[in-house]
Amino acid sequence: MQVPASFEYRRARSVDDALALLERFGEEARVIAGGHSLLPMMKLRLARPEFLVDINDLHELDYLRLEDGEVRIGALTRHRSLLESDLLGRHFPIFHDAERVIADPPVRNRGTIGGSLCQADPAEDLSAVCAAVRAVAVVLGPGGRRTVPIEDFYLGPYETAVGAGEMLVEIRVPVRPGAGSAYRKVERKSGDWAVAAAGAALSLTGGRIGWAGIGLAAVGTSLVGYRRAEQALVGREPTEQVFREAGRIAAEDCDPQTDGRGSAEYKRHLAGELTRRALLVAAERADRAPRAARSDTEEG
Ligand SMILES: Cc1cc2nc3c(=O)[nH]c(=O)nc-3n(C[C@H](O)[C@H](O)[C@H](O)COP(=O)(O)OP(=O)(O)OC[C@H]3O[C@@H](n4cnc5c(N)ncnc54)[C@H](O)[C@@H]3O)c2cc1C
Numbered sequence: 001m002q003v004p005a006s007f008e009y010r011r012a013r014s015v016d017d018a019l020a021l022l023e024r025f026g027e028e029a030r031v032i033a034g035g036h037s038l039l040p041m042m043k044l045r046l047a048r049p050e051f052l053v054d055i056n057d058l059h060e061l062d063y064l065r066l067e068d069g070e071v072r073i074g075a076l077t078r079h080r081s082l083l084e085s086d087l088l089g090r091h092f093p094i095f096h097d098a099e100r101v102i103a104d105p106p107v108r109n110r111g112t113i114g115g116s117l118c119q120a121d122p123a124e125d126l127s128a129v130c131a132a133v134r135a136v137a138v139v140l141g142p143g144g145r146r147t148v149p150i151e152d153f154y155l156g157p158y159e160t161a162v163g164a165g166e167m168l169v170e171i172r173v174p175v176r177p178g179a180g181s182a183y184r185k186v187e188r189k190s191g192d193w194a195v196a197a198a199g200a201a202l203s204l205t206g207g208r209i210g211w212a213g214i215g216l217a218a219v220g221t222s223l224v225g226y227r228r229a230e231q232a233l234v235g236r237e238p239t240e241q242v243f244r245e246a247g248r249i250a251a252e253d254c255d256p257q258t259d260g261r262g263s264a265e266y267k268r269h270l271a272g273e274l275t276r277r278a279l280l281v282a283a284e285r286a287d288r289a290p291r292a293a294r295s296d297t298e299e300g
Contacts, residue, residue, distance in 0.1 A: 004042035025051035034111035037119040075114025094181035123218040131215025131224040132199035141166030179203035180285030184274040194218040196270035200278035220255030238283040247276035
């Protein structure tokens with residue numbers, strides 16, 4: 001049986017309490033949310049934190065609401081709440097697409113968006129989603145509150161901009177009028193990690209693409225940085241040919257490795273094809289998208 005190395009455990013009573021514990025225990029402390037990534041890593045001794053700060057009682061970090069033209073998601077919001085949220089379904093159906101294919105109900109009942117982003121696994125579906133919609137992370141620490149655009153949040157595989165003594169508390173997603181979004185994933189079996197996956201978001205203005213975002217999962221060390229493909233979309237009409245070309249560029253710019261899930265060549269092919277398909281659905285949804293953000297909706 002695999003057991004983690006010994007550690008001390010504290011259950012935080014408030015966000016301030018969690019921050020105080022993180023500061024007190026320093027570099028050796030780790031937040032635990034759903035535990036679905038951290039605990040397996042501890043059992044395999046790939047992570048050996050000496051102190052765990054449990055944030056599961058911090059219900060103030062479990063919410064979804066629309067505020068100042070952004071959907072704001074508390075870091076402790078579970079996969080299941082994201083899947084069931086009407087607010088997200090209305091503004092960012094890409095989250096629903098992704099949540100339908102993330103793991104299984106036990107994992108979705110417990111795993112959180114904060115844990116998913118902080119894990120920074122290059123195959124993490126929500127990370128690719130947040131890259132596509134250009135989410136902004138709100139990080140709290142001894143130095144106060146700071147906002148970090150998703151492009152700067154990932155420093156590399158399993159590494160983020162959240163420093164020692166800090167916590168991710170919120171994810172903000174700007175609502176763009178006339179925007180649509182979608183996520184497409186190929187997995188070996190239901191609930192498995194992606195062989196490859198693509199998220200796309202775009203807005204349409206006067207029949208042309210005004211803005212576009214792309215995030216890919218499981219096809220390299222980076223979930224972000226598909227700027228060339230995004231730029232190939234802006235100002236163009238949303239046609240099949242334009243989407244195919246953007247997919248081709250995204251496939252060129254990713255860096256998949258051959259492993260048990262497939263060859264690098266196969267994954268590169270999927271990256272292009274799934275980007276094309278996600279863009280196509282995002283454009284269809286953009287046509288039906290709300291024209292303006294309402295600020296009176298609250299969940300969680
Ligand atoms: C069987 C199985 C299948 C899975 N399949 C998929 C899949 O198909 N697709 C997919 O994307 N994911 C999958 N996952 C991962 C799942 O989505 C996890 O829920 C997620 O990766 C981590 O969320 P968590 O809340 O459990 O994080 P935890 O395991 O608690 O934490 C993960 C990391 O984030 C840190 N952390 C957590 N919250 C914060 C915070 N607020 N501030 C700072 N640091 C924080 C922790 O210290 C740790 O380093 C799977 C997991 C399992 C067990």
